[in-house]
Amino acid sequence: MLTKTLTLLALSSTLIGCAHTSGGIAPSNIPLEPGSYRELGKAVGGDCQYKLLGLIPLSGGNQTHSALEDALEDIPNTTALVQITSDTYSQYWILWSNTCTQVYGTAVTTK
Known part of the structure; x- marks a missing residue:
């Protein structure tokens, strides 16, 4: 029984x-002058x-522009993002x- 369980576990891990x-x-996501924000x-x-x-598919999504919009809403009064990076994981x-x-x-935010 233990051998079957371990075999099933090993095969499942390949999935x-x-x-x-x-x-x-x-x-930045919009043009900004240094010192203007x-x-x-x-x-x-x-x-x-x-x-x-x-x-x-269970949902739409995985779009960079939606992730950017979400980041812009993360902190109140944000007008832009600087030093932007993005990653994708599966x-x-x-x-x-x-x-x-x-x-x-x-x-x-702009000054």
């Missing part, structure tokens, strides 16, 4: 995995897509999978 991919880097703090936003059995499980895009940056 599970994850991947992480670096995205882009940008100085005040930093508010670090902002993070994300957008994900989920699939059943890795094939059937997770594959036996019954579902998800792919997410995350945007990181420094939230700023």
Whole structure:
């Protein structure tokens, strides 16, 4: 019985995995003159897509512009982001999978 359980566990683990991919880097999402803004703090936003059995979409999403909009809403009074980076990661499980895009940056407001 133990051998069957360990074999099943080993085979199941081959259906599970994850991947992480670096995205882009940008100085800001809108043109800004140096010294024309005040930093508010670090902002993070994300957008994900989920699939059943890795094939059937359960949600729309995983779009960079949606992740950027989410990051802009992370800190109140944010008018732009500077020092922007983005990453995408995927997770594959036996019954579902998800792919997410995350945007990181420094939230700023104009002076």
